[in-house]
Amino acid sequence: MNKVLIVGQALELGRTEEVYGRGFSALGCKVQHFTWKEAAPSLVSRSLPDRVAWRLAWKLLAKSANQKLVEIANQFKPDLTLVISPLLFHPDSILALKQHGLVFVFFTDNPVDAHHTHSNSWVQRGFPLWDAAFIWSQELVERLVENGVKRAFFHPFCSDVEYHFPKRQANPIYDVAFIGNWDASRKREQYLKAIADYRLGLWGSSYWNTHCKEPTLKNLCQGMCSYQEIPEILGSAKMGLNILRPQNEEGHNIRTYEIPATGTLMLSERSRELMNLFAEDKEAVYFSSPNELRQKVEYLLQNHALIESIAQAGYKKALEDTIINRVKEILTIHETINQSHSNQYINVG
Structure with a gap:
C-alpha cells in the first residue's frame, strides 16, 4: 500500500x-x-x-x-x-x-x-x-x-462523478447558465452582455454586483453556489457556459469537465487544448468572440435535438477522464x- x-x-x-x-x-x-x-x-x-x-x-x-x-x-x-x-x-x-x-x-x-x-x-x-x-x-x-x-x-x-452527474430538468428555466466569478479583465462581462437578453442564469461572488460595469448584468448574479449544487444548477439550463480566465487561455479549466459531466451541453470559449479534449461541434460547442457566442446560442436554441446529441457525446467523453x-x-x-x-x-x- x-x-x-x-x-x-x-x-x-x-x-x-x-x-x-x-x-x-x-x-x-x-x-x-x-x-x-x-x-x-x-x-x-x-x-x-x-x-x-x-x-x-x-x-x-x-x-x-x-x-x-x-x-x-x-x-x-x-x-x-x-x-x-x-x-x-x-x-x-x-x-x-x-x-x-x-x-x-x-x-x-x-x-x-x-x-x-x-x-x-x-x-x-x-x-x-x-x-x-x-x-x-x-x-x-x-x-x-x-x-x-x-x-x-x-x-x-x-470529472468528479461522485458529486457531478446528470440532474436534468424536463423544462429548463434557463437558456444558458454560467458559474464563475467576476474577472478584472472584464472579458466575462463582454461575453455575458452579448447574451443578456436570453434567459441567463449567473452564479458567482458579490463582485458581479459591486464591480461589474455592464447595466444589463446588474443584480443578475444569484450568489455563490456550493460544489454539490452544480448538477442542479446546470440541469436547470439548456447549456452551460465556460469563459476562460486569462491565465487559463493556454489550456482549460475545471469547468471543462464539470459541465459535460452533468449531461449539459458545454458552450465554451475556444482554446486549442480544450478542442483536443472535447471535439468541436460533436462533444462541445466553441466560440472566440461575444458575437460568435450570441450566434451559437441563437442557432442552438432553434435546434434542440442538436443540443441533446452534443450533450450526450460530451457526457460520455467526460466519463473517460x-x-x-x-x-x-x-x-x-x-x-x-x-x-x-x-x-x-x-x-x-
Whole structure:
C-alpha cells in the first residue's frame, strides 16, 4: 500500500487536494493531508489584518508552517508527496520530503507568469527539485521544461462523478447558465452582455454586483453556489457556459469537465487544448468572440435535438477522464520513476 501525503491550501469539498485525496483512497492508498489553512491560518485568511501580515511577513510565517510539514512527513514517511499549488512550499522542504519518497507537484495555476498569486521566488527555485510536475496545458509543459523542471507532464483536470452527474430538468428555466466569478479583465462581462437578453442564469461572488460595469448584468448574479449544487444548477439550463480566465487561455479549466459531466451541453470559449479534449461541434460547442457566442446560442436554441446529441457525446467523453483515471496516471509515473531509480542503483552497484 502506497502512503500518500497531499499538501494543499485547505481541505474543503471540491478543492483539488480533497478530490485527489478521495481518488488515492479509492485506489487503496493510505492518505494523509497537510493544509496551510490548518498549519498557519493567517496565510490563507482574507481578513484585513491577516492580509497585511501576509504582505509584511509571509516568508517567516510560511517557513514555520513548512517546519510543521516536515515534522508530519517524518512521522508519516510517505512514499509519495503530492503538492497542490506550491506557493507556500519552501524549496528546502522538497529536499526534506525526498528523504522518504518521491515528491510531485500539480500546478493548478500558471507558475511561469509574473502574477504573485501564481508564482514567487520559492516556486521558481523549486523547479529543478521536483521529481515530477503536472500541469493542465501542453504549452506550459514545454515552458516548465525550459525553466528547469526535469519531468513535466500534461495533466488535464477531470470529472468528479461522485458529486457531478446528470440532474436534468424536463423544462429548463434557463437558456444558458454560467458559474464563475467576476474577472478584472472584464472579458466575462463582454461575453455575458452579448447574451443578456436570453434567459441567463449567473452564479458567482458579490463582485458581479459591486464591480461589474455592464447595466444589463446588474443584480443578475444569484450568489455563490456550493460544489454539490452544480448538477442542479446546470440541469436547470439548456447549456452551460465556460469563459476562460486569462491565465487559463493556454489550456482549460475545471469547468471543462464539470459541465459535460452533468449531461449539459458545454458552450465554451475556444482554446486549442480544450478542442483536443472535447471535439468541436460533436462533444462541445466553441466560440472566440461575444458575437460568435450570441450566434451559437441563437442557432442552438432553434435546434434542440442538436443540443441533446452534443450533450450526450460530451457526457460520455467526460466519463473517460475521472479522478480515478488521473490518480492512476500519477501512480504509474511514480512506479516508473522508482523503477528507473532502482535500475540506476543496480547499474552503479
